[in-house]
Amino acid sequence: MKKLIIIKYGELTTKKDxxxxxITTLKQNIISSLKDYDIDLKYDKxxxxxxxxxxxxxxxxEKIKKTFGIHEINIGYELMGNDMEYIKSSLLELIKDxxxxxxxVETKRSDKSYPINSMEVSRILGGLVLKNKENAKVDVHNPxxxxxxxxxxxxxxxxxxxxxxxGGYPVGVAGKGLLMLSGGIDSPVxxxxxxxxxxxxxxxxxxxxxxxxxxxxxxxxxxxxxxxEYSGYVKLHVINFTNIQEAILKNCPHEYLVTIMRRxxxxxxxKIANKNNCKVLINGESIGQVASQTLTSMAAINCVTPMxxxxxxxxxxxxxxxxxxxxxxxxxxxxxxxxDCCTIFVPDHPVIxxxxxxxxxxxxxxxxxxxxxxxxxxxxxxxxxxxxxxxHSSIL
Ligand code: ATP
Ligand code: MG
Numbered sequence: 510m511k512k513l514i515i516i517k518y519g520e521l522t523t524k525k526d527x528x529x530x531x532i533t534t535l536k537q538n539i540i541s542s543l544k545d546y547d548i549d550l551k552y553d554k555x556x557x558x559x560x561x562x563x564x565x566x567x568x569x570x571e572k573i574k575k576t577f578g579i580h581e582i583n584i585g586y587e588l589m590g591n592d593m594e595y596i597k598s599s600l601l602e603l604i605k606d607x608x609x610x611x612x613x614v615e616t617k618r619s620d621k622s623y624p625i626n627s628m629e630v631s632r633i634l635g636g637l638v639l640k641n642k643e644n645a646k647v648d649v650h651n652p653x654x655x656x657x658x659x660x661x662x663x664x665x666x667x668x669x670x671x672x673x674x675x676g677g678y679p680v681g682v683a684g685k686g687l688l689m690l691s692g693g694i695d696s697p698v699x700x701x702x703x704x705x706x707x708x709x710x711x712x713x714x715x716x717x718x719x720x721x722x723x724x725x726x727x728x729x730x731x732x733x734x735x736x737x738e739y740s741g742y743v744k745l746h747v748i749n750f751t752n753i754q755e756a757i758l759k760n761c762p763h764e765y766l767v768t769i770m771r772r773x774x775x776x777x778x779x780k781i782a783n784k785n786n787c788k789v790l791i792n793g794e795s796i797g798q799v800a801s802q803t804l805t806s807m808a809a810i811n812c813v814t815p816m817x818x819x820x821x822x823x824x825x826x827x828x829x830x831x832x833x834x835x836x837x838x839x840x841x842x843x844x845x846x847x848x849d850c851c852t853i854f855v856p857d858h859p860v861i862x863x864x865x866x867x868x869x870x871x872x873x874x875x876x877x878x879x880x881x882x883x884x885x886x887x888x889x890x891x892x893x894x895x896x897x898x899x900x901h902s903s904i905l
Pocket of ligand 2: 692693
């Protein structure tokens with residue numbers, strides 16, 4: 510008997526046309542998230558099996574709990590055969606030291622030519638447990654222990670505990686998007702939700718030194734690192750936004766500062782996205798949260814790009830966003846008190862109903878295209894990786 514990890518990926522099986530692509534991507538993602546371990550991975554109809562030395566199985570499970578596309582994880586035992594006597598003796602061996610009260614046996618056969626049907630296998634093994642364990646009682650509705658048996662062609666599997674996987678689609682199956690990542694609470698959550706739908710993300714961060722500090726940038730790198738736990742790595746584009754922001758401040762009515770600043774962010778993001786094969790922009794805008802996130806405001810800002818903008822948290826309550834942020838462990842980083850380029854120039858009374866027309870008129874007062882070109886030409890990229898005890902980033 511060999512102890513191993515069994516993986517199930519429920520939602521994927523419904524995607525008939527793309528199933529091979531889904532499975533290959535999931536396999537690659539698992540292998541890359543486990544690159545620090547010596548593992549073997551086998552795929553067999555609806556299941557993946559991970560073989561590794563027993564002392565690292567728990568660490569491996571912690572890793573794959575963050576791999577999208579996995580719906581259930583089991584620590585199980587592999588039997589190199591499916592003979593009934595062999596299954597019986599193996600099960601007895603496994604429950605030898607277990608205290609069993611109420612239990613049921615669930616059997617699945619992928620080998621339909623197996624001479625005994627699933628119900629019968631469960632019945633035989635249930636009888637065996639009853640005979641060998643004094644306190645054991647069958648309870649099919651609410652058992653303390655479920656004994657799972659899977660019979661395959663040349664092997665069979667026994668497992669007890671089911672661990673819920675994170676679900677979603679494997680990162681990468683949906684293509685790539687560019688996440689506008691600030692140091693706030695909302696955008697890391699938006700990134701996480703996009704990853705969960707199988708979108709690989711690159712990130713873009715606008716900094717305004719000296720108005721924003723290195724500490725503020727490091728906070729964004731820390732958030733990207735948190736996201737990389739779900740995707741292996743995140744490429745973070747850093748844009749120097751100082752000259753653009755100062756030009757807006759100097760040339761545009763103050764009530765339009767935020768609208769125009771955000772339009773500039775969208776314009777730059779679209780260019781970075783196109784250059785890096787990202788099909789959509791993703792951000793943490795949430796309807797009604799601040800003046801720049803009224804529907805009219807979002808429309809006036811969105812006018813500058815034909816690229817689709819995905820807003821995963823648009824319709825969530827702030828409290829629900831915070832709950833996700835806590836679950837994915839970005840919250841404590843997000844609330845660190847570093848200045849953000851959006852907040853340093855915020856006017857007292859931002860316009861609530863800005864228009865595209867007015868914005869364009871004000872933008873004509875300075876040569877923003879040249880400023881955007883300059884900002885693009887000085888942008889830097891940091892590859893933020895999910896590595897144990899490793900330096901978290903490297904400048905590309
Ligand atoms: P967050 O909590 O994500 O910072 P927010 O509620 O503070 O969001 P805004 O500051 O208006 O809202 O920003 C809305 C969205 O615009 C952010 O969620 C983020 O996607 C993007 N954004 C804002 N500032 C930056 C920045 N400096 N760099 C990159 N993206 C930004
Ligand atoms: Mg913000």
